[in-house]
Amino acid sequence: MTLLLQWIEHYGLAAVFLNVLLEQAGLPLPAYPTLVVAGSVADAGRLSTPLLVLVSVAAALTADLGWYYAGRRHGQKLMALLCRISLSPDSCIRQTRNLFNRWGPHALLAAKFIPGFASLAAALAGKSGIRLPVFLLFDGIGSLLWVGSAVLLGAGFSSDIAWLLHTLEQVGTGGLLLIVVVLASYGLARWWRRRRFARSLRAQRITVEELHGLLQQQEQPLVIDVRAPELQREGRIPGALLVAGKLSRGEAAAAQLAREVIVYCACPDEASAAQVARMLMKTGVGRVRPLLGGIDAWRQAGYPVEAD
Structure with a gap:
């Protein structure tokens, strides 16, 4: 039994709430796999499916409200910060802004399905002056779609997920560590290339x-x-x-x-x-x-x- 499954079964809904909250707050802790596994656990009767969905949506909305008010209060400064720390420069912010210009608050319906888009979308919603009730409506529906798809996926493929978890258990800690190291190395390499190129241009900048x-x-x-x-x-x-x-x-x-x-x-x-x-x-x-x-x-x- 893998660590993820043990974590969910031991801490229950609190573990899911925390994972979703931290991911939506901007930390690199993917919550979708957790929701899929939790959906599988709920399908086996060890968690309440309605409570799982409710707690997960509440966690997502809590984090998004933080981004919404931060965007409303700090506006461009917050966008600048997100641009600075992003592995993909401000292209992600430009794409987010373009989606908002085209779809308005409806863009929130798909925000969580696009990596790195959710927090930007919530912050931009606040910066754009979208009213709180409108934001809560569309962000709530978007969160429900995101959570619901993961939970349904976990329930529909519970037997396959059990096999996958067993396979990962057979791989052992060393194999999982290798996967983590590879992913971390990829992210670090992108960051280093961007930083090295920025340094090479910094001396050439014109005032x-x-x-x-x-x-x-x-x-x-x-x-x-x-x-x-x-x-x-x-x-x-x-x-x-x-x-x-x-x-x-x-x-x-x-x-x-x-x-x-x-x-x-x-x-x-x-x-x-x-x-x-x-x-x-x-x-x-x-x-x-x-x-x-x-x-x-x-x-x-x-x-x-x-x-x-």
């Missing part, structure tokens, strides 16, 4: 004062705005080339012809700018520099912006 000076010269650099389209419409550096996602062939060709390319975004450490800089370097563009502080630093310095 807003330097960029403003270059824009006054006859031979101006090519400035590329890589923020989400809705943010670009709020205002951009005059003359900036607007790029959403990957560069087109025409945009890449324009960058290759430019004497110097300046890339900016609105994320700490210029994460998106660094990604685009990497893509440009791979296409042969030699002089690429991220803008230190991005558009926020440009605005704070009092320099002009243009909008549609």
Whole structure:
């Protein structure tokens, strides 16, 4: 009998509540496998299925409410923090914002099925000013769908889950430890590559004062705005080339012809700018520099912006 099954059978619903709460709070402790195993245990009559669902949904809502109020109170600062600690730079935040712009609070219905999306979605819901009753309605339904699917999966495949748990038990602690080490090494490798590349660009960053000076010269650099389209419409550096996602062939060709390319975004450490800089370097563009502080630093310095 595996440690997970022992943990659920010994601590019951409290173990499930804690796992769901911690995962939805942002810790890397996957709760879906726990819910599936708990569903299997409930199907065997050792847990109450209605209570299992109720406790799990309550745990998810508790964590999401924390993110909701944090997003309402701290807004952009919280988004910046999430961007900074994410293994995938602010692309995840950009995708979250795009989903909200398209679907509104309905995006909460699917948030928990997308890795890394749930906490961002709850925080963005608070930042966007979605009313609490509306948030609770859609987030509650989304949580119920997420929990219910796991519990039903556990109940429907209880015999297969029992076989899987027995197989894992036969693998032993050493085998499980090896799996954990492999997954941890993968995450660490991604983090290290991102950090090493960010360091290599950090020495090359250009300040807003330097960029403003270059824009006054006859031979101006090519400035590329890589923020989400809705943010670009709020205002951009005059003359900036607007790029959403990957560069087109025409945009890449324009960058290759430019004497110097300046890339900016609105994320700490210029994460998106660094990604685009990497893509440009791979296409042969030699002089690429991220803008230190991005558009926020440009605005704070009092320099002009243009909008549609």
